[in-house]
Amino acid sequence: METRRLQVLVELARLGSMRAVADTLHTTTSTVSQQIATLARETGAALIEPQGRRVRLTPAGRRLVEHATVILAAVEAAQRDLAPGAEPSGTVRVAGFATALRARVLPIIEQLADEYPRLRVLVREHEPAESLALLTADEVDLALTYDYNLAPATVDTALISVPLWTSAWGLGVPTAEADGTPAATSVEVFARFRSADWIGNSRNTADETVIRTLASMAGFTAHLTHRSDSLDLVEDMITAGLGVGLLPMDRPTVPGVRLLPLTGPDVLLRAFAVTRRGHADWPPLALLADLIGRRAHQG
Structure with a gap:
């Protein structure tokens, strides 16, 4: 059932005349009659009956008007909610x-x-x-x-x-294994830890791709041994001496972890x-x- 036909029926119940409905909806009496007839076929019930020169709603018609009023109100509410200028809800x-x-x-x-x-x-x-x-x-x-x-x-x-946004990432390593002067480039940083175990993400392959890319540029294959999607756990693994892994530069690290900047190429999330x-x-x-x-x- 189209909502425009339901609107015609509701107006007919309110005004009691097809001519009045046609005037209100800026259409013709013939169109109003056709809309009501189509709605009757769709519902499988007679919706109007003659009353002298006018028509009146049947019990089925009155019942459908009750439903139509609720349906049309819900459609109007949905349109208000979805309109670009509507208050978010x-x-x-x-x-x-x-x-x-x-x-x-x-x-x-x-x-x-x-x-x-x-x-x-x-x-x-x-x-x-x-x-x-x-x-x-x-x-x-x-x-x-x-x-x-x-x-x-x-x-x-x-x-x-x-x-x-973007954020720079570095390489988290045990403090005892980081010297006082960081290497100049990402490739040099990775080369210094070619023999280390590496920590990757357990639910995303992007970290592993970055590690393997830079390791390849440094001339070795990274040995990815441990995986975690928790940065806190990655730090704990580094502190425990289980390996090294990528960490965000703007995040304070726990004692025992040192962040080495990765530049040329930068590593940006x-x-x-x-x-x-x-x-x-x-x-x-x-x-x-x-x-x-x-x-x-x-x-």
Whole structure:
């Protein structure tokens, strides 16, 4: 049933005359009659009956008007909620990596609770490939992902990826194994640890790609022995002497871990906000993405 036909029936119940309905809806009496007849065929019930020169609704017609009133009100409410200028309301589902959620999303949720009480944000922690799979399957509305400049990711054409921020990464090593003067280039840093065990990410291959790329440039094959998607655990592994691994330069390290800068080539993590094409204008999603972007640019 088309909502325009339901609107015709509701107006007929209110005005009691096809001519009055035609005048109100700026159409013809013949069109009103055709719309009612089509609606009757769709429902399989007689909706009107003659009453002198006029018509009146049958019991089935009156019952359908009750449903139509609710349906039309729901459609109008949906249009208000989805309109570009509407006040954000509803539920936005976000999947992203832990660092982004902790630093960029959780503080915003507190702000939204005060300013937009009808807006709810659901959070799921996932690595990029997992988040993108959920986004493609329409199980989340926004994916916060990352890649590295030395391990660029490809994004499906059905998705839109917007850059958020970049951060420099270095090599975390045991303090006892780091001399006082860092090597000049990333290749030289890696060459110094050619015999070390290496720690990679257990749920994302980007770290491993960066490690293997720089190791190859330094003339050796990295021995990736341990894996973890927790930066805290990576640091604990380094402190325990289990190996060396990539860590963000802007993150304070625990005692026993020394960060060596990686430059020439730099190792840069690049964060992105990814949405399905055509969905970014939905007011709740647009608001959340905008706030995350602003927070990212503020550092």
